[in-house]
Amino acid sequence: MSRSNPPAPGLPDWLGQLDEGRRQNFAAGEMISQPEADDNRLFVLTSGRARIWLAGESRALTLALLGPGGIYVTHTRAWVEALEAAETRSWPLSELRALIAERPELAIAALGEIGQVLSGAITLIEDLAFRRVEARLARLLITEAGRQGTDVVHLPESTETLASLCGTSRQTLSTLLNRMVRTGLIARPDRRHLAIADPAGLRDIAELSDG
Amino acid sequence: MSRSNPPAPGLPDWLGQLDEGRRQNFAAGEMISQPEADDNRLFVLTSGRARIWLAGESRALTLALLGPGGIYVTHTRAWVEALEAAETRSWPLSELRALIAERPELAIAALGEIGQVLSGAITLIEDLAFRRVEARLARLLITEAGRQGTDVVHLPESTETLASLCGTSRQTLSTLLNRMVRTGLIARPDRRHLAIADPAGLRDIAELSDG
Numbered sequence: 417m418s419r420s421n422p423p424a425p426g427l428p429d430w431l432g433q434l435d436e437g438r439r440q441n442f443a444a445g446e447m448i449s450q451p452e453a454d455d456n457r458l459f460v461l462t463s464g465r466a467r468i469w470l471a472g473e474s475r476a477l478t479l480a481l482l483g484p485g486g487i488y489v490t491h492t493r494a495w496v497e498a499l500e501a502a503e504t505r506s507w508p509l510s511e512l513r514a515l516i517a518e519r520p521e522l523a524i525a526a527l528g529e530i531g532q533v534l535s536g537a538i539t540l541i542e543d544l545a546f547r548r549v550e551a552r553l554a555r556l557l558i559t560e561a562g563r564q565g566t567d568v569v570h571l572p573e574s575t576e577t578l579a580s581l582c583g584t585s586r587q588t589l590s591t592l593l594n595r596m597v598r599t600g601l602i603a604r605p606d607r608r609h610l611a612i613a614d615p616a617g618l619r620d621i622a623e624l625s626d627g
Numbered sequence: 628m629s630r631s632n633p634p635a636p637g638l639p640d641w642l643g644q645l646d647e648g649r650r651q652n653f654a655a656g657e658m659i660s661q662p663e664a665d666d667n668r669l670f671v672l673t674s675g676r677a678r679i680w681l682a683g684e685s686r687a688l689t690l691a692l693l694g695p696g697g698i699y700v701t702h703t704r705a706w707v708e709a710l711e712a713a714e715t716r717s718w719p720l721s722e723l724r725a726l727i728a729e730r731p732e733l734a735i736a737a738l739g740e741i742g743q744v745l746s747g748a749i750t751l752i753e754d755l756a757f758r759r760v761e762a763r764l765a766r767l768l769i770t771e772a773g774r775q776g777t778d779v780v781h782l783p784e785s786t787e788t789l790a791s792l793c794g795t796s797r798q799t800l801s802t803l804l805n806r807m808v809r810t811g812l813i814a815r816p817d818r819r820h821l822a823i824a825d826p827a828g829l830r831d832i833a834e835l836s837d838g
Contacts, residue, residue: 471799472756493749520727523734537748544755545683588682
């Protein structure tokens with residue numbers, strides 16, 4: 417293997433084996449790409465960090481962060497913003513097939529990266545879709561913990577009843593409970609109990625409006 | 628090129644050149660994969676249709692539809708449901724590198740497919756995040772159309788003022804207007820005018836609660 421262009425430390429091996437592409441530099445706060453961009457290019461962040469985000473009602477909704485070696489495309493419905501001074505190398509997306517045939521590792525890395533972005537998108541959807549159900553469940557747990565005098569709340573009813581108390585389906589409640597366990601808000605010692613693991617976090621969520 | 632296993636009509640060429648993998652059949656309504664699945668496999672839908680969805684507060688939120696030749700993975704935070712009798716072929720995700728080295732077209736197809744799913748996710752995020760701003764904008768347009776006696780509404784103020792009337796930022800308003808033009812609700816003959824293209828659709832949106 418001949419390396420015409422050895423990558424900087426921390427960057428993937430395959431990067432040194434691709435043709436140079438187009439190099440561009442961005443200052444902190446500058447946009448690497450914007451929604452409705454015409455030009456469709458695959459880019460690799462060769463230095464710096466960037467954030468992929470969507471404009472929400474009143475705040476930016478972060479889909480993913482990119483570090484050195486991070487891969488994304490310019491033709492997207494998201495904003496890609498340099499968080500610090502950053503450099504990219506990019507290639508027209510139409511060359512993707514040839515790039516991948518040359519270095520299959522590029523495809524693996526790109527699939528991993530877009531999988532991360534998709535995972536960030538699913539988290540945002542859950543945040544937005546579950547906000548009200550989560551607030552109701554948090555209030556219910558806080559009330560029951562007070563009433564039962566313990567942080568390990570005995571669930572008084574079937575899962576269906578708990579779901580209907582929160583105004584949702586059994587399936588959604590189950591997704592929501594998994595998510596609250598994963599983020600450390602609650603623990604689930606057994607099927608009939610929920611333990612409050614982060615009381616302050618749970619109170620913050622309970623205070624969200626129900627509207 | 629030797630083809631050991633010619634694909635059915637409509638299926639991609641590269642499919643006939645991969646090893647057999649694991650074949651599975653699903654009835655309509657059966658789950659091809661569920662959230663929190665341990666097994667991580669890449670699958671191709673060889674017949675039938677499937678829906679990738681997330682459980683929302685009170686309804687299923689569709690991320691994408693898959694048809695014959697559609698590609699996805701089993702280890703995901705979404706449900707994948709057969710919409711009709713369906714067959715899949717699958718391979719452990721750990722074999723992905725070898726699969727891609729054999730057939731780079733597989734990577735191109737997989738990147739295209741996951742890009743579609745990501746696009747569906749971004750649409751859902753916009754639906755959820757913009758619901759209230761969109762309702763305010765729709766009410767504003769309907770009121771102004773009535774006041775001005777025309778469906779081509781003259782925008783009385785700067786974009787900043789319009790954004791602030793809708794309770795949002797200039798950036799979000801711009802994303803929202805692009806989206807409403809794309810979905811055929813409004814047209815934008817020039818920067819100072821918005822034309823109501825789908826009055827009934829706009830009224831539906833305006834009726835959403837502001838809460």
